[in-house]
Amino acid sequence: MSTQFKVLNPATGELVEIVNLNTEDEIKQALKNGHNAFKKWSKIDAHTRSKLLKDWSRIIQENKEDIAEVMTLENGKPLKESLGEVTYATTYIDWYAEEATRIYGRTIPASSETKRIVVSHQPIGLVAAITPWNFPAAMMTRKAAPALAAGCTFIVKPAEETPLTTMKLVELAHEVGIPHDAIQYVNGKGPDVGTLFTDSEYIRKITFTGSTPIGKLLMRNSADTVKHVTMELGGHAPLIVAEDADLDFAVTQTILSKFRNAGQTCICANRVIVHENIVDAFSERLTKAVNKLIVGNGMDKDTDIGPIINEKGYQKIFSQVNDAIEKGANVLIGNEYKANIEQGSFFVYPTVLKNVKENMTIMQEETFGPIIPIISFKKIEEAVEIANSTPFGLAAYFFTNDYRVGTYLHDHLDFGIIGWNDGAPSGAHVPFGGMKESGLGREGGSEGIEPYLETKYLSIGHFDH
Numbered sequence: 001m002s003t004q005f006k007v008l009n010p011a012t013g014e015l016v017e018i019v020n021l022n023t024e025d026e027i028k029q030a031l032k033n034g035h036n037a038f039k040k041w042s043k044i045d046a047h048t049r050s051k052l053l054k055d056w057s058r059i060i061q062e063n064k065e066d067i068a069e070v071m072t073l074e075n076g077k078p079l080k081e082s083l084g085e086v087t088y089a090t091t092y093i094d095w096y097a098e099e100a101t102r103i104y105g106r107t108i109p110a111s112s113e114t115k116r117i118v119v120s121h122q123p124i125g126l127v128a129a130i131t132p133w134n135f136p137a138a139m140m141t142r143k144a145a146p147a148l149a150a151g152c153t154f155i156v157k158p159a160e161e162t163p164l165t166t167m168k169l170v171e172l173a174h175e176v177g178i179p180h181d182a183i184q185y186v187n188g189k190g191p192d193v194g195t196l197f198t199d200s201e202y203i204r205k206i207t208f209t210g211s212t213p214i215g216k217l218l219m220r221n222s223a224d225t226v227k228h229v230t231m232e233l234g235g236h237a238p239l240i241v242a243e244d245a246d247l248d249f250a251v252t253q254t255i256l257s258k259f260r261n262a263g264q265t266c267i268c269a270n271r272v273i274v275h276e277n278i279v280d281a282f283s284e285r286l287t288k289a290v291n292k293l294i295v296g297n298g299m300d301k302d303t304d305i306g307p308i309i310n311e312k313g314y315q316k317i318f319s320q321v322n323d324a325i326e327k328g329a330n331v332l333i334g335n336e337y338k339a340n341i342e343q344g345s346f347f348v349y350p351t352v353l354k355n356v357k358e359n360m361t362i363m364q365e366e367t368f369g370p371i372i373p374i375i376s377f378k379k380i381e382e383a384v385e386i387a388n389s390t391p392f393g394l395a396a397y398f399f400t401n402d403y404r405v406g407t408y409l410h411d412h413l414d415f416g417i418i419g420w421n422d423g424a425p426s427g428a429h430v431p432f433g434g435m436k437e438s439g440l441g442r443e444g445g446s447e448g449i450e451p452y453l454e455t456k457y458l459s460i461g462h463f464d465h
């Protein structure tokens, strides 16, 4: 059995690094260490934990260029996006460094004058995270920062495609004095580590970002030990352009949302739903703007769209586009591919499809690639019906300057994240998360620390005056 795996550059297929796989015994030992470390870490005062988190954020910023380069090599995203992601990752640490000192309790008026009721919070214990390859820094700190701030200890299994960024971040945490067993990483195959995590009695919470089927499996397997779970799962974001929308602005924001990380983002616009009276004008302007995007190696400074992470992702995009074309969609631009499958490099050129219909796979399954399918609608109710017609409910976008249309859409779209004239709604200060099969729980904002805390109330009797 192999004890190592290769991290490959998806732009070239070249070897970036060989990483050791942890054995089952090593992982079990790491879980035990994390559990034991909880006793000490959870007792460290909140101000000290906050200071350590701030130091972690600072040292990450000091190493920003190196981390971004590693990220581009293992993930493929353009270097400018990797730099942006490193900063995005530190904003979660900064935010939760502040929240650490604001974990308040409360008192409740008792049912009798001889009683007093006090509510307090305590960290839940060792937290295990399974993080994705599409945002190897930010998805890790979005989980680690609130966990550590709350007083939990933390262990992460990064995606096999992109472990290096995460490993570096954990090493930097140790460098500023966060104890070794308070934050750890382990490397291994997803199903093996997933089972060790869900079976472990030491772990009190699993937090996962990834596909809906794996999320369901983790939830099922967490049931025996009644673990807490936070699940940030698949999305299939609709983007609605109403008849009155500012078209140029809608085009810019569609591009911003869609092509971040080559469309390999859970919240990126996947189904563009445009009013029939403006669909031609919108499609034309969008196609012109897409034509300017540069596809290439993320290390080249002009690149806007890097490679697709692996062959599986590449083939999925290819088959979704072909299915749409076979069922009558027109290609306005793109549908071009440059891959060296044997070598392991996969590029998909940004593609715009028009005359898309709801029966096409691309409208039903999440797309993880730079493809924009455009479908038209007559009435706003119809746009909502199309938008809500999948099992997903992560992010939705709409463009309108009519407050009645905007509030109607806000009230009727079943999504956890809604961008109104806004294609980039993420941030450390907001409660990111989905409805329906897109997940459970929220990450970020004041809500994002709650899943790492248990609530306890104390009822004190016999208060005689």
Ligand code: SIN
Binding pocket: 134, 135, 138, 209, 264, 265, 266, 267, 268, 426, 427
């Ligand atoms: C994701 O795609 O899961 C994360 C995107 C974000 O945080 O903006």
